[in-house]
Amino acid sequence: MRDPFPISPIPALSKAIQPWADYLNLPTLPLHIHEVLLIAAFYQSIMMAAPILSTAVFSTRYTSLSRSKRLNWNVHVVSFVQSSMINCLALWVMFTDEERWNMDVQERVYGYSGAAGMIQALAAGYFLWDFLMTITHMNIFGLGMLAHAISALCVYSLGFRPFVNYYSTTFILWELSSPFLNIHWFFDKLGMTGSKGQLYNGIMLIVTFFSCRLVWGTYSSYRVASDVWAALNNTPSLIPTSADVVQKISVPVRYETTMQFASESSSIPLWLAAVYIAANLTLNSLNFYWFIKMIDAVRKRFDSKRQKESEKEKADQDGATATGVDGPAETKGRPRRRTILDGEGQDDEPPPGI
Numbered sequence: 001m002r003d004p005f006p007i008s009p010i011p012a013l014s015k016a017i018q019p020w021a022d023y024l025n026l027p028t029l030p031l032h033i034h035e036v037l038l039i040a041a042f043y044q045s046i047m048m049a050a051p052i053l054s055t056a057v058f059s060t061r062y063t064s065l066s067r068s069k070r071l072n073w074n075v076h077v078v079s080f081v082q083s084s085m086i087n088c089l090a091l092w093v094m095f096t097d098e099e100r101w102n103m104d105v106q107e108r109v110y111g112y113s114g115a116a117g118m119i120q121a122l123a124a125g126y127f128l129w130d131f132l133m134t135i136t137h138m139n140i141f142g143l144g145m146l147a148h149a150i151s152a153l154c155v156y157s158l159g160f161r162p163f164v165n166y167y168s169t170t171f172i173l174w175e176l177s178s179p180f181l182n183i184h185w186f187f188d189k190l191g192m193t194g195s196k197g198q199l200y201n202g203i204m205l206i207v208t209f210f211s212c213r214l215v216w217g218t219y220s221s222y223r224v225a226s227d228v229w230a231a232l233n234n235t236p237s238l239i240p241t242s243a244d245v246v247q248k249i250s251v252p253v254r255y256e257t258t259m260q261f262a263s264e265s266s267s268i269p270l271w272l273a274a275v276y277i278a279a280n281l282t283l284n285s286l287n288f289y290w291f292i293k294m295i296d297a298v299r300k301r302f303d304s305k306r307q308k309e310s311e312k313e314k315a316d317q318d319g320a321t322a323t324g325v326d327g328p329a330e331t332k333g334r335p336r337r338r339t340i341l342d343g344e345g346q347d348d349e350p351p352p353g354i
Contacts, residue, residue: 001093001096001097001098001099001100001113001114001115001116002114002115003031003032003114003115003117003118004114004115004118005035005118005121007034007035007038009030009031009032009033009034010034013033013034013037014030014031014033014034015030017029017030017033018030021160025161026157026160026161027160027161027162027261028112028117028159028160028161028162028165028261029160031114031117032117032118032120032121032124032160033121035118035121035122035125036121036122036124036125036128037125038125039121039122039125039126039129040125040126040128040129042125043078043081043082043125043126043129044129046077046078046081047074047075047077047078047133050073050074050077050078051070051074054073054074054077058190061189061190061191065189068140069189071137071140072140073189075133076182076185076186077182078129079178079181079182080178080179080182080183082126082175082178083175083176083178083179083182084179086119086122086123086126086172086175087172087173087175087176087179089118089119089122090119090169090172090173091169091173093115093116093118093119093169094169094170096115097113097115097116099113099254099257099258100113100115100116100166100169102252102254103166103258104252105227105230105231106231106236106259107166107255107258107259108164108166108167108227109163109164109166109227109228109230109231109236109268110162110163110231110236110259110261110262110266111162111165111166111258111259111262112162112165112257112258112259112260112261113165113166113258116165116166116168116169117159117162117165117168119168119169119172120156120159120160120165120168123152123156123168123172124153124156124157124159127149127152127153127156128153130145130149130152130153131146131149131150131153134146134149135149144286144289147282147286148282148283148286151279151280151282151283152279152283154275154279155171155276155279155280155283156168158272158275158276161261161266162261163268163272163276164224164227164228164276167220167223167224170220170224171217171220173212173216174212174213174216174217174283174287176208176212177205177208177209177212177213180201180202180204180205180208180209181205181209183201183205184198184201184202184205187201205294206294206295209287209291209294210291213287213291214287214288214291217283217284217287218284221280221281221284224276224280225277225280228268228273228276228277229273231267231268232268232270232273236259236262236266236267
């Protein structure tokens with residue numbers, strides 16, 4: 001499937017990046033470098049516009065936040081836009097790219113699809129922006145987010161060899177939980193902690209995080225590791241590019257497109273397999289770590305809300321005893337309200353854009 005990005009490659013930009021692409025052995029980078037840079041600039045423009053829009057819509061709430069929390073707010077805005085957009089695009093590519101559907105193990109490792117390349121470039125652009133934002137504000141985002149940004153940028157940059165280009169749409173679907181994570185965060189900051197909206201959103205957050213990151217993510221990591229291991233130090237079978245070369249092997253016709261960037265030098269060296277799998281394991285480990293933190297945050301908020309309601313009921317009962325009356329009808333015998341995501345705004349949930 002051809003790259004559906006509405007803007008064609010910029011010749012001058014592709015030419016400028018070509019020496020670096022040759023040096024780093026990233027032959028498809030010149031085809032997508034404009035997407036990487038444009039999407040990074042797009043997210044930076046959202047970052048710059050977020051304070052203006054947030055002040056206009058949520059003037060009291062936004063302006064009352066500290067400088068670090070306002071920065072975090074703006075990052076959550078960018079993350080929400082990015083995750084919502086790339087999820088839709090990745091799902092669309094997965095269901096409509098027939099070349100991708102038919103790829104065998106060799107194509108999954110060495111192959112290339114323009115549409116999958118676009119998803120990879122858009123992801124790389126976001127993680128480039130994320131890396132620059134994280135390293136600029138290390139005191140706020142910390143080493144965990146920096147490790148994530150570096151690992152994700154590394155994984156998606158290696159795809160320009162091309163290397164496991166097939167899996168660009170697979171792993172970006174980890175982002176399916178991110179919109180709910182961002183919405184949950186905004187509920188807290190807007191004073192809607194414990195509301196029904198946050199309850200329903202919290203259920204979706206936990207379900208999508210567990211399903212997409214832990215179940216789907218672990219399964220996909222096993223698949224990519226198996227494919228990479230099978231291709232380790234093996235040269236791919238190629239269709240000859242010259243008409244006068246006799247084809248000695250039988251390969252699918254689609255190889256002319258999907259394997260166009262593969263060559264005798266495309267064999268997977270040990271260092272590449274090790275770097276990719278190590279980065280993937282880092283991301284998976286962070287997912288499990290953040291899921292544990294998320295459950296802990298849920299428990300704390302539930303306990304906090306229950307404790308507050310218990311203290312209020314006790315105070316009402318004490319007041320009723322002191323005045324000799326039964327207390328307000330609306331509080332007498334009222335059952336505790338149970339919610340999943342309660343309490344004041346906490347920042348111990350996973351950071352955005354993971």
